[in-house]
Amino acid sequence: MTSKKAAAVAAAQDLRVLVGRLRRRMMDATAVGGLTSAQASALARLAITEPTTASVLAGGEKVRPQSMAATVAALAKLGLVRREADPEDGRRQLLFLTAEGREYAQGARASRHEWLARTLADGLTEDELAVVTEAVALLGRVVES
Structure with a gap:
């Protein structure tokens, strides 16, 4: 293996x-409203992917479907998620955010952004922040390739 390959x-x-x-640190740092990090993460993912199923959410969160079913049940009990029968397959249930769930997800997203910006500003020198900014651009190229 070449040294470049080994470094990569x-x-x-x-x-x-x-x-x-x-990701875990951001979720933990901005957890509000008594949600667990798993619940907050599932809610954030649902905000991006709705409507979806608990099975798809489980795959995205890399957890067992049974674990996601418990998470979704807790979110539904809190009034943050609602279930509807899938019009194409009545055996499946589609998940949607309620108005309260959407408000929570948007607030949490803004809190995560503010936390990360503050942490970068407070924890890095200007030169270090410039390196991070350059690294973000390089990682963007990797993602787009």
């Missing part, structure tokens, strides 16, 4: 782990 493999592993940690 190591960077890919480190980046994957770091992105997961960053």
Whole structure:
């Protein structure tokens, strides 16, 4: 394996782990309203993918369907999610955000953005922030390739 390939493999592993940690940290730092991080994460994903099924949400969140069913049940009990029969397959239920669920998801998204911006501004020097900004642009190229 070439040194470039080995460096890419190591960077890919480190980046994957770091992105997961960053996502969890952002969810934990902005959790409000007594939701667990799993509930907040499912609500955020539903805001992007609705309507969807619990099974699709489970796949996106990398959890078992049974775990997602419990998460969705808790969100429905809190009035943040509603279920409707799928018009194409009555055996399936589609999930939607309620108005309250949408408001929560939008507020949480804004809180995550504010937390990350504040953390970057407070925790990095101007030179370090410039490096992060450049790295974000490079990662954008990777995503688009």
